[in-house]
Amino acid sequence: KAGVTQTPRYLIKTRGQQVTLSCSPISGHRSVSWYQQTPGQGLQFLFEYFSETQRNKGNFPGRFSGRQFSNSRSEMNVSTLELGDSALYLCASSFLPTSTDTQYFGPGTRLTVL
Amino acid sequence: GQQVMQIPQYQHVQEGEDFTTYCNSSTTLSNIQWYKQRPGGHPVFLIQLVKSGEVKKQKRLTFQFGEAKKNSSLHITATQTTDVGTYFCAAAGTTGGFKTIFGAGTRLFVKA
Numbered sequence: 001k002a003g004v005t006q007t008p009r010y011l012i013k014t015r016g017q018q019v020t021l022s023c024s025p026i027s028g029h030r031s032v033s034w035y036q037q038t039p040g041q042g043l044q045f046l047f048e049y050f051s052e053t054q055r056n057k058g059n060f061p062g063r064f065s066g067r068q069f070s071n072s073r074s075e076m077n078v079s080t081l082e083l084g085d086s087a088l089y090l091c092a093s094s095f096l097p098t099s100t101d102t103q104y105f106g107p108g109t110r111l112t113v114l
Numbered sequence: 115g116q117q118v119m120q121i122p123q124y125q126h127v128q129e130g131e132d133f134t135t136y137c138n139s140s141t142t143l144s145n146i147q148w149y150k151q152r153p154g155g156h157p158v159f160l161i162q163l164v165k166s167g168e169v170k171k172q173k174r175l176t177f178q179f180g181e182a183k184k185n186s187s188l189h190i191t192a193t194q195t196t197d198v199g200t201y202f203c204a205a206a207g208t209t210g211g212f213k214t215i216f217g218a219g220t221r222l223f224v225k226a
Binding site for chain 2: 033035042043044045048056058090092100102103104105106107108
Protein backbone atom coordinates (compact mmCIF):
# COMPACT_ATOMS: atom_id res chain seq x y z
CA LYS A 1 0.00 0.00 0.00
CA ALA A 2 1.49 3.36 -1.00
CA GLY A 3 2.19 5.83 1.78
CA VAL A 4 1.18 9.44 2.14
CA THR A 5 2.57 11.59 -0.63
CA GLN A 6 3.09 15.32 -0.59
CA THR A 7 3.90 17.64 -3.44
CA PRO A 8 5.98 19.57 -3.99
CA ARG A 9 8.77 18.43 -1.66
CA TYR A 10 10.54 21.77 -1.74
CA LEU A 11 9.30 25.25 -2.50
CA ILE A 12 10.85 28.70 -2.48
CA LYS A 13 8.57 31.71 -2.51
CA THR A 14 8.87 35.40 -1.76
CA ARG A 15 6.94 37.45 0.74
CA GLY A 16 3.44 38.35 -0.38
CA GLN A 17 3.05 35.39 -2.71
CA GLN A 18 0.66 32.55 -2.13
CA VAL A 19 1.31 28.82 -2.18
CA THR A 20 -0.72 25.63 -2.50
CA LEU A 21 0.51 22.35 -1.08
CA SER A 22 -0.97 18.99 -1.92
CA CYS A 23 -1.38 15.81 0.09
CA SER A 24 -2.54 12.41 -1.12
CA PRO A 25 -3.49 10.13 1.78
CA ILE A 26 -3.11 6.41 2.02
CA SER A 27 -5.79 4.69 -0.05
CA GLY A 28 -8.96 4.28 2.00
CA HIS A 29 -8.04 6.90 4.57
CA ARG A 30 -10.64 9.61 5.00
CA SER A 31 -8.91 11.88 7.49
CA VAL A 32 -6.15 14.30 6.56
CA SER A 33 -4.45 16.62 9.01
CA TRP A 34 -1.92 19.34 8.37
CA TYR A 35 0.90 20.41 10.67
CA GLN A 36 3.53 23.12 10.58
CA GLN A 37 6.91 22.10 11.97
CA THR A 38 9.57 24.62 12.87
CA PRO A 39 12.68 24.12 15.03
CA GLY A 40 11.41 26.39 17.76
CA GLN A 41 7.71 25.52 17.79
CA GLY A 42 7.57 21.79 17.21
CA LEU A 43 4.52 20.34 15.49
CA GLN A 44 1.72 22.87 15.33
CA PHE A 45 -1.71 21.63 14.29
CA LEU A 46 -3.24 23.53 11.38
CA PHE A 47 -6.45 21.70 10.56
CA GLU A 48 -8.05 18.31 10.08
CA TYR A 49 -10.42 17.24 7.34
CA PHE A 50 -12.59 14.18 7.48
CA SER A 51 -14.80 13.18 4.57
CA GLU A 52 -14.45 16.63 2.97
CA THR A 53 -15.45 18.50 6.14
CA GLN A 54 -13.11 20.53 8.31
CA ARG A 55 -13.31 18.79 11.63
CA ASN A 56 -10.84 20.80 13.66
CA LYS A 57 -8.76 23.93 13.26
CA GLY A 58 -5.66 25.13 15.03
CA ASN A 59 -4.71 28.65 16.03
CA PHE A 60 -3.43 29.98 12.74
CA PRO A 61 -4.47 33.14 10.92
CA GLY A 62 -7.01 33.08 8.13
CA ARG A 63 -4.19 33.21 5.58
CA PHE A 64 -3.96 29.47 6.11
CA SER A 65 -6.79 27.52 4.54
CA GLY A 66 -7.41 24.05 3.31
CA ARG A 67 -9.84 21.75 1.66
CA GLN A 68 -10.42 18.10 1.00
CA PHE A 69 -11.74 16.56 -2.16
CA SER A 70 -14.10 13.62 -2.61
CA ASN A 71 -11.13 11.30 -3.23
CA SER A 72 -9.73 12.40 0.18
CA ARG A 73 -6.82 14.29 -1.37
CA SER A 74 -6.24 17.55 0.43
CA GLU A 75 -4.74 20.89 -0.38
CA MET A 76 -3.46 23.59 1.88
CA ASN A 77 -3.18 27.21 0.80
CA VAL A 78 -1.21 30.00 2.39
CA SER A 79 -1.84 33.48 1.07
CA THR A 80 0.26 36.61 1.51
CA LEU A 81 3.31 34.68 2.64
CA GLU A 82 5.43 35.99 5.49
CA LEU A 83 9.02 35.14 6.38
CA GLY A 84 7.75 33.33 9.47
CA ASP A 85 5.82 30.88 7.31
CA SER A 86 9.08 29.17 6.39
CA ALA A 87 8.69 25.69 7.78
CA LEU A 88 8.21 22.02 7.04
CA TYR A 89 4.54 21.36 6.33
CA LEU A 90 3.49 17.83 7.13
CA CYS A 91 0.27 16.14 6.33
CA ALA A 92 -0.92 12.98 7.99
CA SER A 93 -3.71 10.61 7.08
CA SER A 94 -5.74 8.15 9.08
CA PHE A 95 -8.77 5.98 8.44
CA LEU A 96 -10.71 7.42 11.38
CA PRO A 97 -10.53 10.91 12.88
CA THR A 98 -7.07 11.52 14.28
CA SER A 99 -8.20 11.64 17.88
CA THR A 100 -8.90 7.91 17.74
CA ASP A 101 -6.60 6.55 15.09
CA THR A 102 -2.95 6.26 14.11
CA GLN A 103 -1.66 9.05 11.89
CA TYR A 104 0.62 8.23 8.97
CA PHE A 105 2.77 11.17 8.01
CA GLY A 106 4.00 12.15 4.59
CA PRO A 107 7.56 13.30 3.93
CA GLY A 108 6.54 16.95 4.12
CA THR A 109 6.92 20.04 1.96
CA ARG A 110 9.81 22.30 2.89
CA LEU A 111 8.66 25.89 2.28
CA THR A 112 11.19 28.70 2.28
CA VAL A 113 9.92 32.27 2.14
CA LEU A 114 12.47 34.88 1.08
CA GLY B 115 -7.80 24.87 26.47
CA GLN B 116 -5.97 21.61 26.25
CA GLN B 117 -2.21 21.87 26.78
CA VAL B 118 0.45 19.20 26.55
CA MET B 119 3.84 19.61 28.18
CA GLN B 120 6.67 17.29 27.26
CA ILE B 121 9.97 17.11 29.11
CA PRO B 122 12.86 17.17 28.82
CA GLN B 123 13.41 19.15 25.65
CA TYR B 124 16.78 17.46 25.03
CA GLN B 125 18.58 14.46 26.47
CA HIS B 126 22.15 13.40 25.87
CA VAL B 127 22.98 9.85 26.91
CA GLN B 128 25.86 7.44 26.56
CA GLU B 129 25.01 4.35 24.57
CA GLY B 130 23.70 1.75 26.97
CA GLU B 131 22.14 4.25 29.37
CA ASP B 132 18.40 4.49 29.88
CA PHE B 133 16.20 7.34 28.67
CA THR B 134 12.77 8.60 29.69
CA THR B 135 10.54 11.30 28.28
CA TYR B 136 7.40 12.53 30.02
CA CYS B 137 4.20 13.99 28.70
CA ASN B 138 1.75 15.86 30.93
CA SER B 139 -1.68 17.23 30.12
CA SER B 140 -3.71 19.84 31.92
CA THR B 141 -6.88 17.90 31.13
CA THR B 142 -7.97 14.28 31.09
CA LEU B 143 -7.10 12.53 27.86
CA SER B 144 -9.05 10.00 25.87
CA ASN B 145 -5.84 8.49 24.53
CA ILE B 146 -2.20 9.27 23.91
CA GLN B 147 0.02 8.30 21.02
CA TRP B 148 3.79 8.30 20.71
CA TYR B 149 5.74 9.06 17.56
CA LYS B 150 9.42 9.03 16.65
CA GLN B 151 11.00 11.35 14.13
CA ARG B 152 14.49 10.58 12.92
CA PRO B 153 16.67 13.54 11.89
CA GLY B 154 15.54 14.65 8.43
CA GLY B 155 12.54 12.34 8.50
CA HIS B 156 8.89 12.51 9.36
CA PRO B 157 7.07 11.34 12.50
CA VAL B 158 6.40 7.62 12.61
CA PHE B 159 3.77 6.08 14.86
CA LEU B 160 5.05 3.97 17.74
CA ILE B 161 2.07 3.17 19.93
CA GLN B 162 -1.32 4.26 21.26
CA LEU B 163 -2.41 4.04 24.90
CA VAL B 164 -6.08 4.19 25.78
CA LYS B 165 -6.72 2.65 29.21
CA SER B 166 -5.99 4.18 32.60
CA GLY B 167 -2.73 2.76 33.99
CA GLU B 168 -1.95 0.97 30.73
CA VAL B 169 1.60 -0.27 30.18
CA LYS B 170 2.83 -1.50 26.82
CA LYS B 171 6.24 -2.75 25.77
CA GLN B 172 7.98 -2.88 22.43
CA LYS B 173 11.35 -4.56 22.85
CA ARG B 174 13.43 -2.00 24.79
CA LEU B 175 10.65 0.63 24.83
CA THR B 176 8.10 0.81 27.66
CA PHE B 177 5.10 3.10 27.43
CA GLN B 178 2.89 4.03 30.38
CA PHE B 179 -0.40 5.89 30.68
CA GLY B 180 -1.14 7.41 34.07
CA GLU B 181 -4.00 6.32 36.28
CA ALA B 182 -5.68 9.70 35.92
CA LYS B 183 -5.09 9.66 32.14
CA LYS B 184 -3.30 13.00 32.35
CA ASN B 185 0.27 11.88 31.90
CA SER B 186 2.35 9.37 30.03
CA SER B 187 5.95 8.29 29.72
CA LEU B 188 8.22 6.54 27.26
CA HIS B 189 11.21 4.71 28.67
CA ILE B 190 14.01 3.25 26.59
CA THR B 191 16.26 0.70 28.24
CA ALA B 192 19.91 0.49 27.19
CA THR B 193 19.80 3.05 24.42
CA GLN B 194 21.43 2.39 21.08
CA THR B 195 22.61 4.81 18.41
CA THR B 196 19.59 3.81 16.35
CA ASP B 197 17.36 5.38 19.00
CA VAL B 198 18.46 8.92 18.11
CA GLY B 199 15.67 11.23 17.05
CA THR B 200 12.83 13.24 18.50
CA TYR B 201 10.07 11.52 20.42
CA PHE B 202 6.67 13.17 20.42
CA CYS B 203 3.59 12.44 22.43
CA ALA B 204 0.25 13.25 20.80
CA ALA B 205 -2.66 13.67 23.16
CA ALA B 206 -6.33 13.56 22.30
CA GLY B 207 -8.62 15.31 24.74
CA THR B 208 -12.13 14.43 25.77
CA THR B 209 -13.53 17.88 25.06
CA GLY B 210 -12.99 20.75 22.66
CA GLY B 211 -13.51 18.89 19.43
CA PHE B 212 -11.23 16.01 20.29
CA LYS B 213 -8.21 17.67 18.77
CA THR B 214 -4.92 15.82 18.84
CA ILE B 215 -2.22 18.03 20.32
CA PHE B 216 1.45 17.18 19.94
CA GLY B 217 3.95 17.79 22.69
CA ALA B 218 7.04 19.80 21.83
CA GLY B 219 9.09 16.63 21.61
CA THR B 220 12.19 15.32 23.33
CA ARG B 221 15.28 15.12 21.19
CA LEU B 222 17.49 12.19 22.11
CA PHE B 223 21.22 12.20 21.39
CA VAL B 224 23.12 8.94 21.91
CA LYS B 225 26.88 8.95 22.13
CA ALA B 226 28.62 5.73 21.12
